[in-house]
Amino acid sequence: MRRRAAEFRRPARRRLSYWICLLLGVFVAAGFVLFVFQHHHQDRLEPPVRDKVPADKEILRETRNLDQELLNTTSFARQLADQMTLAKAYVIIAKEHNNLRLAWELSSQVRNGQRLLSRAAVRGKRITPEEAHPIVSRLAHLIYKAQDSHYDISTMITTLKSHSVALEERASAAIVQSAEFGKLAAEAMPKSLHCLNIKLTEEWFRNPSYRRLSEEGRNLPLLVDNNLYHLCIFSDNVLATSVVVNSTASNADYPQQLVFHVVTDSINYQAMTTWFLRNEFRGCTVEVLSIEGLVWLNASFSPMVKRIMSAETQASYFAGSSKDQSRETKLKDPNFASLLNHLRFYIPQIQPQLEKVVFLDDDVVVQKDLTPLFSVELHGNVIGAVETCLEAFHRFYRYLNFSNPIISSKFDPQTCGWAFGMNIFDLVAWKKANVTDKYHYWQEQNADRMLWKTGTLAPGLLAFYGLMEPLDRRWHILGLGYDSSVDDRLIESAAVVHFNGNMKPWHKLAISKYKHLWEQYINLSDPIIKDCIMH
16 A cells, blocks of 8 residues: 655644643642642641630639639738638637627728739739738738737637627527517507497497397307308407308308307407498308307316416416516416317317307318218317328427326327317217316416426327328318418318418518418408498
């Protein structure tokens, strides 16, 4: 075959491949230059970041060193802190000894030391000897001066101990004083209640029809009908008794079947009778008796009456003079002096024809129908009550003197206590067990007031010992007269809430969060209430 000449072999295509290779080489070289430049630029920026972390660590290390210095017994910071603590104690002692100049100098150096420690903490460095020496030496000189003035450690300990004892005595006195003031406030009758009693008594004497209606209502057959539901209240507080009756009737399914037996004293009898004659509480029946009308309740029958009517008690209670001050205080307790509080032990004698009754204190509010309580099985016991021994201090040893062999030989100090205020009584079982005679026995044993203090709960625990049937806690919730932290759910579920304590709902010192429970049952439509209570 014939070959082509050399000048005719496509020289243009060969030159194009050369240009492509050249361009690729240029791009590769440019990429390498950019990579090197970028890597070098990052290396220049990274060192400050790496230097920042060690700096932070150094500051923390210096701060920790300052804390360690305060714990170090040989450091200036520790020596300064110890001197400042001692100087503060000497400041107090110097002031008590009227050495005000020394107290001022010590206080000044303590402030200087506090400023030095603050500056050292801010800068994160140790205190140098040049900084600490002036303050340390000056404090040492002042402390030596204080010790030379007999402000030594033993003097300081004695002084501080005497201060501690004095503060404890003042605190104890303040607690006692507060309790006494609380009792006085609880015993005092507010002006509004006094106004109510006066206006009702005036109306009694001004309107003869009230006396006639009172006489006619004394012999009603329903007062002794055991097919009805009978409730007893013993009180000299008209408004409080009205709230108990109104709340019970308002929450009853059949209020016409309720019969209330109210006993009061001769001073409030006319006002109490007038109030319940002029107001109707959903058709329930209210009988009002005077304690003076209970002729059988005399000194020959009741040891309690005999003690109250004794010449010594009368002189102590009314004249206020007694050789035994502790005895005088006990006898002046209104719970001891008022027979109304002790009538709960004479219910079978007050209502001899009744078989079962519910007893209510005048500081309770009824929130549910109480008629099912009459169907609660007592299993032969006399009283149904809610136990209060969820807390340890509500056991027998809290109320009775178990150092006396009369008590310790017959009762267990860990026996669970229970509450008066809302109780169901089986009067038939009461008479069989002679509970009133047991009450009289224990009152005679306690003639010297050595078995229990005043009140009715302690003799109740003894008289009804072994005769109490525990009730469901929801029947009776206590504490609204002293405890502001009673669970709202307990209050809402309770059949009866009890304002036991000094903060009664009719006083200004009542716990405000509970007061509405009581106030909602005041008959605000009555004109006398408007004149006395609302104004």
